[in-house]
Amino acid sequence: MPERKTRTSIATPPAGMPPARDELYRLLVENVTDYAILMLSPEGRVVTWAEGAEAMLGYAEQQALEQTFASFYPPDEAGDGAPDRDLRIAAAQGRCEAVAWRVRGDGSRIWASVVLTALNDHDGRLVGYGVLMRDLTERREVARRYEESRQRYRSLFENNPDAICSFDLDGRLRTANPAAEALTGYAADDLVGEPFWSLFVPGARASAREFFAAAVRGEAQFTETALTHCSGRRVETSIRLLPIVVDGGILGVYCIAEDITERKRAEAERETLLLRERIARAEAEAAAAAKSDFLAVVTHELKTPLNVITGYADLVRDGEAGPITDAQGRHLDRIRAGARQLLGMIDDVLAYSRMDNAEPVRLHPVDVEAILGEAARKLEADARAKGIEIDVEMDGGCVAETDAARVRQIVHHLLANAVKFTERGSITARASREPGAFVVAVEDTGIGIRPEHLEKIWEPFWQAEDPLVRRAGGTGLGLSVARRLAQLLGGDIEAESVPGEGSRFTVRLPAG
Numbered sequence: 001m002p003e004r005k006t007r008t009s010i011a012t013p014p015a016g017m018p019p020a021r022d023e024l025y026r027l028l029v030e031n032v033t034d035y036a037i038l039m040l041s042p043e044g045r046v047v048t049w050a051e052g053a054e055a056m057l058g059y060a061e062q063q064a065l066e067q068t069f070a071s072f073y074p075p076d077e078a079g080d081g082a083p084d085r086d087l088r089i090a091a092a093q094g095r096c097e098a099v100a101w102r103v104r105g106d107g108s109r110i111w112a113s114v115v116l117t118a119l120n121d122h123d124g125r126l127v128g129y130g131v132l133m134r135d136l137t138e139r140r141e142v143a144r145r146y147e148e149s150r151q152r153y154r155s156l157f158e159n160n161p162d163a164i165c166s167f168d169l170d171g172r173l174r175t176a177n178p179a180a181e182a183l184t185g186y187a188a189d190d191l192v193g194e195p196f197w198s199l200f201v202p203g204a205r206a207s208a209r210e211f212f213a214a215a216v217r218g219e220a221q222f223t224e225t226a227l228t229h230c231s232g233r234r235v236e237t238s239i240r241l242l243p244i245v246v247d248g249g250i251l252g253v254y255c256i257a258e259d260i261t262e263r264k265r266a267e268a269e270r271e272t273l274l275l276r277e278r279i280a281r282a283e284a285e286a287a288a289a290a291k292s293d294f295l296a297v298v299t300h301e302l303k304t305p306l307n308v309i310t311g312y313a314d315l316v317r318d319g320e321a322g323p324i325t326d327a328q329g330r331h332l333d334r335i336r337a338g339a340r341q342l343l344g345m346i347d348d349v350l351a352y353s354r355m356d357n358a359e360p361v362r363l364h365p366v367d368v369e370a371i372l373g374e375a376a377r378k379l380e381a382d383a384r385a386k387g388i389e390i391d392v393e394m395d396g397g398c399v400a401e402t403d404a405a406r407v408r409q410i411v412h413h414l415l416a417n418a419v420k421f422t423e424r425g426s427i428t429a430r431a432s433r434e435p436g437a438f439v440v441a442v443e444d445t446g447i448g449i450r451p452e453h454l455e456k457i458w459e460p461f462w463q464a465e466d467p468l469v470r471r472a473g474g475t476g477l478g479l480s481v482a483r484r485l486a487q488l489l490g491g492d493i494e495a496e497s498v499p500g501e502g503s504r505f506t507v508r509l510p511a512g
Helices: 021-031 051-057 075-079 082-093 137-159 178-184 202-216 261-317 326-353 368-378 380-385 404-420 478-488
Strands: 035-040 046-049 095-103 109-120 126-135 163-167 173-176 221-228 234-246 249-259 364-367 389-393 399-402 426-434 437-444 492-498 502-510
Touching (some): 035 051, 051 126, 075 082, 075 095, 082 109, 082 126, 163 178, 178 234, 178 249, 202 221, 202 234, 202 249, 261 326, 364 368, 368 380, 368 399, 368 426, 368 437, 399 404, 399 502, 404 437
Antiparallel strands (some): 035 046, 035 126, 109 126, 163 173, 221 234, 437 502, 492 502
């Protein structure tokens, strides 16, 4: 853009004489730079060019004098004959005004106010046109941004799912969006002028006044309270108050409210459910504790007379009370066997009742194969009575850091279960090492387990046969106790079985 040259001097007229009118007009045109002022010939060609026109339209004077009025129009409008049409209107009506796009010398556009005036001589003949043009591009951009901002706010206000209201400094409502109408049940026109606190439930109105006063002081406020719907029902709400600040001054307060009635109801229901759950858990724990205490007491009290029975039976069988006949000996053996079976069942119940209060795990080097052999010897008589053998495979290499007492219980229960449900064939038990673990496997040729029962066998007191007619006795606790002990040691037990062919139980426990 050429350097701006402002002419401010006027030739000094003779003393007492004002400057000539033509000279004043020339100086006016040359010194006004906020407007483009130019003259056109009757044909629409530029005949005068001032600095304001040069600054606005970007043509140097020599370039401008070669242009026609159509040069300042966008190409599409120039092609449609708009320049000639505007000249004809000005010639016919004396002037033509427009606010439209115009084109600068470099091709860029400006939004301009254009006044095209016909210039006639004393005889009324058209001698040319005067053009007064002002650049409104910046003003148009400001207006566009304002309108965009206004529409954005209106969209946010009208479509927001939360209720939005504005209040003056006295707390009187000025505007309310559709969500506010839905929240309160009142039309926006009916709400205008109502105090902020008027819709609150009676017990919350005093605190609402305090919240509003704090917002007027410039302090944003948040609270959860209740409003009264036009139907009279209570509406739980979350409310936020924000001061309306313009040019550093507070002009009013915005209120943004959300209906949280359903959330409050859900929270209350959840609290009720949690309370019921805590009560039920406490009752269950108390019942479990009572059951465990009962089982412990009963089993302990049962063991005392059983020990007396087995003790005296042993004394009589050994001849301490005098000689006995063979028939008496067989009867005593049955008494002793029944007492031992009952004692084993009592021990199972007692062990199960103590599971929830288990002692800490104690790790020591344990020869797992030795434990297997010991358990097999204890059950050897029962197995021999059924005509089956217990084979313990040993290679002398399974020593692990574990809890010997619990491993002993696990092995005993698995072997006892195999003996109980095996009528022919044999039972095989072996121990082996894996990286970081040891494995005990007990395999039998018994009746097997149906696939649908493979998970149920771990449930306490469960057996596949009807308890009134089942062939195998016992409490149904052995496998449950064994698995819980294995899990207590950080491992588990897996079961595989083919009905009619036998079962395999595999215990995998950490080796340390």
